[in-house]
Amino acid sequence: MPRFVVEADGGSRGNPGPAGYGAVVLDPASGETLAERAEFIGVATNNVAEYKGLIAGLTAARDLASDAEVLVRMDSKLVVEQMSGRWKIKHPDMKPLAAEAARILPRAQVTYEWIPRERNKHADRLANEAMDAGKRGEQWEPSASSAALDASAARSLSTPPPSGPPGDAAAGAAAARAALAASRSGPDTAATAPASARTSATASALAEAAADTLWAEPGSGTGGSIPSAAPAPGRAAHAATATAPAAGQGWGPDMGAPATFVLLRHGETALTPQKRFSGSGGSDPELSPAGRRQAAAVAEALAARGTVQTVISSPLLRCRETARAVADRLGLDVTVEQGLREVDFGAWEGLTFAEVQERFPDDLQAWLDSPKAAPTGGGESFAAATRRISATRDRLLAAHAGRTVLLVTHVTPVKILVRLALGAPPESLFRMELSAASLSAVAYYADGNASVRLLNDTAHLR
Incomplete structure (x- = not known):
């Protein structure tokens, strides 16, 4: 035959x-x-x-x-x-x-x-x-x-x-170097550029090469205590810390494929470049023209990688629009999850940090000092948001074991999920940069461990 x-x-x-x-x-x-x-x-x-x-x-x-x-x-x-x-x-x-x-x-x-x-x-x-x-x-x-x-x-x-353990750093780095070399070879390479003209050559090449070792296909199903791959050059910072106890470091028992949450912050709205508080308690702004372009770019990047199996979105319009752009590109449906909404910023909604500091200085300082303090006027504290988002995480993990799920959400839910995966203190929420339409990723293993594989990746937007 x-x-x-x-x-x-x-x-x-x-x-x-x-x-x-x-x-x-x-x-x-x-x-x-x-x-x-x-x-x-x-x-x-x-x-x-x-x-x-x-x-x-x-x-x-x-x-x-x-x-x-x-x-x-x-x-x-x-x-x-x-x-x-x-x-x-x-x-x-x-x-x-x-x-x-x-x-x-x-x-x-x-x-x-x-x-x-x-x-x-x-x-x-x-x-x-x-x-x-x-x-x-x-x-x-x-x-x-x-x-x-x-x-x-x-x-x-x-x-x-290339063979080797999942997340093999040498293979990932070699792939990234090869992709970089290809992307730098100039306009004469147009005949072999990606057929869909998905993103700029450098961004798409880096995204493809580095993602192989970081989040897209966890692969072997070993335990959550395996260290993640070293970051490829030129990328956003990648955290490789797992929450396993020190005695468990190294190769662990076979736990099956982890559930991987790819965390996408929505694209820009008119409030984003002005750095105004925009939660779930104020207006529900739509994506700006820039935000729609960002959503299209991230959709192309995720389609090129091809590993997302389910798309779940916050109920707020800016997330649903971003999620729809991605889901349409992937041929998937969008499921709305109320637990992925942004926190309610109360009386601070629509204000800049400076305006809040001027009008509500004591409340703002308390909010910065304690996760239990809520924004003025009945907003949601970080402690309350953490309980909500933790419960949402657990529910989604139970429903999507071993799958790669795109969660389209907001700054606070992404930061809380990353903080919990790292076992970092609450004040770490103020020490993470999270750009509009950025990608982060966390892998969750059957033994209860988690590994942050990507944080604030914006290569697809360049």
Whole structure:
């Protein structure tokens, strides 16, 4: 029985926007290109283009040999997980495409594998060529650069991904250096840039390379006392402190995959750059134009990584808008969780710190000195917020064991979750920087330990 490898990709310059796909069928032994397919498909989303690429690749493989065993390799976690049957297909645009892909070859002949974007350059290039041709009003035609990519594909097929313990620092650093080198190679590399033009080259390369060791795929299921990887150069600060007792440091027993909470602060509102108190007790502002751009950027970054399985949002509008941008890009639904709301700042809502200090100096000082002190006018204290957020955390952990969940929330809930994971004192809340649309992450293990894997990452916004 013949064996083929199909690599496929798709992208949209605007999401939705002008879109195209690329697919290649390879000989797994030699890496030789057996067939290439690419097409400009008009205005569509990234996910639609990715599914179209899959369909084209499977069709090309079937045309070569209808009885072939096919390994599909894609950098879209969404498509791989959905076609493997592990994730539900909820988005109405995806269901018919997935059904069409499933009909091309018998299910027993096709397996799916996720690969990093840097190992999917051939299909990525084809998708870009198709979009470039569409922009010129032309049909895609094969370029003369396939031979070089054939050699690269052969090496990729014969070389397994780096091995070693989860969060291997050397592998992560090497990946980050490689990504940095690729991102610095200049405009001549446009042919192999990400098909979806997801973010700037440097931001997306760093996000992909460093995230492999930090939060996206915890992997082996060892206990929570394993130290996290060293941070990749050029990134935001990464905390690697776990709450395990000192005697438990080192490799622990197999605890299964941890639940990973990816913590996303909402995008900017009109109040954000003015640094005004904006909680759950005042107005409910929408995202500003800058905030909407930030939400789109983080959606692209998370889609490129492809590990988020569930999206949960604070009930406040700025979070729901941010969550919707991400969920639409990932083909997921948004669940609203009341426990993720921001604290109520009482009479301080809408005021700057200086204005509060002028009007309510004693109350402000008490608030800074004690987590039990509440903002003027019946606001919520940090102590009360911690109880609420702890209960929310425990409830979500019970419902999402072993999964990667995006929590779209606010400054205070993110800081409290990080503080509790670190076992840090309450005053640490005033010593964390948390930018709009920033990403943080905490992994929670079955033995009760937690590890902060990311804090205030804004690489996707650069």
